[in-house]
Amino acid sequence: MRTVKSEELPTGRGQKGEKTPPMSKGKFKTGKWKYGSVSALMLAMVLLALIALNAGVYALEKNKGWRIDLSFNGILSQSAETKAVIEKLDKPVEIYALFRKSSERDWLELQELLNKYAASSDKITWKQVDPAVNPQLLEQFSTDNLVPGESNFIVWCEQTNRFRILGGEDFMGLEYNLETGTMEYDSLTFESAITGAIAYVVKDRVPKAVILQGHDEYELQYLTDFQNLLEANQYEVEYQTLRDNEYTPDPEDLLIFFNAQKDLTDIEMTKLTEFAAKGGSFLFVCDYSAPMANMPNYMTLLRSYGFEPLDGLVRADPLDKNSYYESNQYFLLPVMCSTDITMDLVGLGRDYLIIPETRAFAEPEEGDRNLNVSVVLRSADTAIRQIDRTNIAPSVTDGYPLALEARRITTESYVSRAFIIGCGEVLISKYLYSVTHCQELTVNVMEFLLQNDGTGLNITPKDAARPGLKTESLSLGSILLIALPLSVLFAALLVLGPRKNR
Template identity: 25%
Template sequence: MNKWIRGTNAVVLSLAVIGIFIVLTIFLNSTKSLQVDLTQNKQFTLSEQTLQTLKTLDKDVHLMAFTSSQTPEVMNREIVDIVQEYKKRNSKIVFDQYNIESQPEIAAKYEIDPAGTLVVESGTQKKTLYFYDMFQSTSETDYQFNGEQKLTQALINLNVKDKTKVYFLSGHNETPLNQMTLWRTGLEEQNYEVGELNLLREGKIPDDAQALFIIGAQSDLSDAEMTLMKEYLNGKGKLYVALNYSEQMAKWKNIDALLGLYGIKENKAIAIDPKNSRLVSPLTIIPEYGFHDITSKLQNSNLLMSMTLAIALDAQPVADYPSTMILKTTDQAYGETNLEQLAKGGTTKEDSDIKGPLNLGYVVETKDKKPKAVVLGGSTFLRDDVIGLQGNRDFALNSVGWLQEQKDQVTIRPRENQMQRAMVTGGQAQSIFYGTVLLFPLLFLIVGGTIWWRRRRG
């Protein structure tokens, strides 16, 4: 009788375990969006901008991947994976794959690269993304993939018809655009048309200029240029100024007057923070964020930015143009006022220096709460060699998005993912082999044999 009861219990327990396993399998299969990203930099987690874009996407979008025998497998795999993630979050996205060689009649309708092409189509609108543009490298073991960034921006652009024209001032030894290609590319992907403007040659500010940028000027504006700038800004014109250290800044008149239109003053002092971080020099500042739309998401995501040779700023109230501080140093920083000593490599703190905390960035609005200007004490973070560090790129693009009243462009964007294939050493391979092929099966045999032996004796 006891044997029969034990046998029955064993059968019931086995059926219960099998039933639980089946139910759990069905549940996990039904929750397709349930996933855990265990990578160090969350490289498989979609960004805030992507999730918001997919949430607000209200039109049917057809994604088509065209590949051939010339398409590297690593490219095809990454593209398909990222598109599948988009599909999970919006049912209006339809995805099809075509082989150029076996389906040439479909490929002939589009501008296709045999190495791989992703077409984003919605109604009469179409965007073509080439696989090679979404990869920094095509190595099978080590490459950078920015497909999310490209695809998300393509979806955003489906709703945009007109481009925003902005001009970067030249002629005063500003930071050249060819040293800010990543920022420029980011702006162009967000439907900005970027141009360069030399007022001495053109003699006027173009009528289509919706914002004027002065980045890292090393010499002052002329009186004639200042007159043109005032006329432009008295209308609907907007201004973006990012200063940088210059040996001539002590003699500036017109740049100071330009900032003074909005109550902003540059203090002829370079911010130095000797205890800011052991990873950077005292001349590199890791600013603290003020409370503002431009910086709030960076603050929440703990994404820092950096400035080198940043100029301390102050602001005085101006009735028509209220300003808000968005960047500042810690109270341990100070403003070096002896620029001659600084140029010679000296950074000794003196009584004449400005005590911290120092303000390094302001935004200016009109009395109607419309964005008018962005004024920053530093511009080095915009260069190609450092804009990719933590929050630099997002801050740069967010500040422009705020200035142009494009709230959907004030966000945390997709980041380029460094993909590395898992490398297993010889010792690790042996451990995996013995563990999976020998140890675990042996363990089950021992447990099973023990149970069988005890039942037989009992």
């Protein structure tokens, strides 16, 4: 038998004894290796593109503010009022966020909001400051009435050397809950607080409120909360006496009479007439206790603005339970009319007030073209004016005016403004600040009289609580949640499809 040599064995594919030839480089260019390398290369390119896209988008978000706000309350969106304030900025503004490093996760949303402001203008910058390690900064911005602390914002303009401290109540809106009968925090006011502070600190002149003395007005101890409120909103507060020959009112300031009990002298009237002629404005508090019949000069000043105080107290009809507070018929729940002072409050539903023991005023008559008078607060149409224990005035159809605002064009073509209210507690009571919207009304009155648009802007608060999910709640965010996974699946099919067919 002839012996068969190994080299004579068949070498066909599948034959027993077949030798596997060494793998050549050409194999990478054919078959599964070809498509495997292409897939890996495509995957690497996609990953690099995603990384570059993410870095680019992040830079645009932070530096240009190119971020779509998909939050349920639009917390990062800027209103037209904010954009208008930012566009007019001509001075640099710095914002210090006083938060500890360990609490960064708790205020990520606020960081994004500040990034949005900084991206909107090269005049705005911000940085985080740990208050525990930088006490010098806190000392620099401390006042007699307010010391900044953790979770506060400091908005500062170096050119004007003016600042505002924000925090706590500045960022939350109060709303009256009819079911519980209490005031509750229900909205976020970050945008209105920050924008208002920016507009204020860049102003060239600080608004000043001058509280006049010398006519048995309120004692100073009762004005502490009012003064604190004004100073917290960065108004200057001064106390002056008109009888002082050295003091002449500046028409840029606001003069405040807190329930004068004595009449003005002729010399004082001359000063006030000249003040009004140059566009000076007044705030009058005229309680029911003021003896108006004995103050002819003072009455002349009030009537020049269309104000006519009525004698007596206004009390509610006991059958009209919705017109007074709890069981006290002299604690009225007034109707807030929509005027220059209250338009934003009415629009936002921040119109819950309590007016205790108030005087009423005559319905303003139709004035000439130089005088415009509007009712700001009005009693219910069932209210009664009680002149004394036995004397009751006839009822009126629309209720009694309890507060009025006026604009008067002077002979020198200036605009002089005035506001009058029949109860000072509305403006000065810290308790009423906390349980009603009296604080918001007081700030709006100041802005109207001083023509100051830097403290309060008509910016709608954001909802604090997420609304319940409904079928009609589908939004762009919901669409993206579905679209993104589908796009990844589609990309995977494009890559894996050719491999499956091989």
